[in-house]
Amino acid sequence: MFGEIREATDLSTATHTSKTPAARELPRALPADVADRLAKRAVAGGSPSVEVHAPATGAKIVDLPQSSVADVEAAFATARVAQQEWAARPIAERTAVFKRFHDLLLTEQSDILDILQTETGKSRPHAFDEISDVAVNSRYYTRIAKSVLDTHGRRGALPLLTQASEVRRPKGIVAVISPWNYPLALSASDALPAIIAGNAVISRPDNQTALTALWANELAERAGLPAGVWQIVLGRGATIGSELIARADYVDYTGSTAVGRSIGEQAAARLIGCSLELGGKNPMLVLDDADIDKTADGAVRACFASAGQLCESIERIYVHTDVYDRFVAAFVERVEKIRLGANLAFDSDMGSLTFERQLTSITAHVEDARAKGATVLAGGRPRPDLGAYFYEPTVLTGVTRDLDVFAEETFGPVVSIYRATSDDDAIAQANDSDYGLNASVWSRSVSRGRSVAARLNAGSVNVNEGFIAAWGSVDASSGGLGDSGSGRRHGKIGILKYTDTQTIAVQHLLPIAPLPGMSDETWAKTMTLAFRTMRLIGLK
Incomplete structure (x- = not known):
């Protein structure tokens, strides 16, 4: 789609000790129709807007609409309905969407590489790292989702008499607040396990790199994700960040330690979970x-x-x-x-x-x-x-x-x-x-x-x-210690964090209580003997 840009772009490369002419023609950023189409995918009223420029060249990329509080409210209202319908689908249907997403990503990677480079200024090899990240995470979570999210039997209180099972239920709506430095990896790779787990996601990418997240969102819907399950709102964190946290059922944030502390405090006040990957030295x-x-x-x-x-x-x-x-x-x-x-x-x-x-x-x-x-x-x-x-x-x-x-x-x-x-x-x-x-x-x-x-x-x-x-x-978890954050992405915990656990226990034949005519003292002695016997024969 964007081949004409690569031919029109001529930003010189050189070793960092060499000189290149100061005067040069700035290349176009992205086709205006592509940038405008993606910008319109955001849940945003369109006024005011933010003008975004390519850092490597200074060329204007897009006038990006900004979301109001009313836009955020509308996104959550839509998400509540869409999430219920999405969570009711079998896990196999949910994972099938992201298998197709994986294949589309690899097929159309040239398009997103152009957008990534234009928005961030990074080199193409480093932009490709983000393609790799999303592809690997897509394959991993579509592969393990069923085994991890299925209902699992657990040992009951009394052998044979108690039947216990553990059910994984989606949180509901997950807010993914992602930074500008890895806009594809840190928006899509965090959103996709949440969505596969049965949640709806509302993302707030940085304005500078919003088109990357919007492109991934468009690609997911082309792969079969129903509209409303993954939505994107735009705006500065100081303007709409707290609005997201006030409505979300879980918050996933990557960014600075200072902001992470604030998000953690806001999430704790609402008794909702959060995952925070923060700074490092x-x-x-x-x-x-x-x-x-x-x-x-x-x-x-x-x-x-x-x-x-x-x-x-x-x-x-x-x-x-x-x-x-x-x-x-x-x-x-x-x-x-x-x-x-x-x-x-x-x-x-x-x-x-x-x-x-x-x-x-x-x-x-x-x-x-x-x-x-x-x-x-x-x-x-x-x-x-x-x-x-x-x-x-x-x-x-x-x-x-x-x-x-x-x-x-x-x-x-x-x-x-x-x-x-x-x-x-x-x-x-x-x-x-x-x-x-x-x-x-x-x-x-x-x-x-x-x-x-x-x-x-x-x-x-x-x-x-x-x-x-x-x-x-x-397959191994990733996250920080100390001022580098709390919570983990990747691994089984990277999808289970977006779920709540419900235990369902069924009692058969006899209650867990004294039998008719049995005194409490006799019940205590009987259970004491049972506990000792289970310990000796290795029953947990």
Whole structure:
């Protein structure tokens, strides 16, 4: 559909140390009819609207309508009706929709890659990571849903006499509040298990990347999802965020720690559940037996995916002093070869930042570090010759505790390297953080790597990979410790969190009470003997 854009787009790519002409023609963002069509899918009255621009080029993408409180109320009213009808369908019918969704996604990926790149400014390889994420989650949850959501028999209070079963019931309406940095993965991959579980979903994506979520929503309906089951409202969190939480039966949020705390408080006040994946200052540990070339390659992937605008991204590297010089040289060599650009093609390694505020905060971190004595080994400057928000992948050493970049999340293409004298020293430094989302350990010895990993305060730890090994293992749960959040996505818990449990117990023949004519004392003695007997024969 969007092939003409790729031919019209000519945003130069280059290594981050090279120069390109400052004067260039800004490419079109997206066909206006496509952007307008998607924008009209939102439950929004249309006034006021927000003008959205492509971060890599400055070109206008769309005038995005904004949802009012009345729009939010209307979306929930529609969702209540649609959810009842959807939940009544057999699980096999619900999963069939997302099997088709999976296939359509892969077939039409070129279209969404164009939208993703245009809205975020990220490179095409990093945009494809989101395709992979949604495809993997679609396959996983359509495969396990029936076994996980079906009614399961449980042991009753008294063997043979009590028959117990556990029923999974959908929460009702789930609010998915997703950020701008991974707009496909963090909207669709969180919505689809909730929907498969029988819920309706109302999503509130960031305005900057709303078209991506709207495209996924359109694709789901083309795959057979009934209208009203998944709706999208638009607006700033400060305007409609509380309105969503006030009406939802469960809240799924990915974003900053500060906002996550507020959402947690609002959800707790209503006694509804929430899942919060928040910030990170993720460490990587390079042990003295690590394969330096493989580790340096892995560090590039771990630090600079989506220009470091990733909660799982590595921002701190602790290197054993025996291999420190070799690792730093190998890493810097690779960083200096990273190609910057945002063409709608697979010809760059790292794209643009998404917002001016990201550029400002990243620049402030690096300049504070430089002014206080840190050394910039690579990068360390914006690239306005490529686009307004490009910033070079940056490597720092000599970072001390008084620097802003030491403990604060940078959320950009900046990593600091530190020496470690032993495994214990590296672990202690890595754990010196309020965050606990992701970590990485590199060693030739898998057993040693596992041992170190088990001592790190992080919800996920990768051995000989940066973040994608744990993140991509969707049969295992993913989430943070400490200021990195609470709750989990992925794994069985990633769909069960969107359900409530109902226990149905049926008593046969005899009551769980004294028999007629039996005293309470005799009943107690009889049950005591029964408990001892069950313990001896192994009955639970």
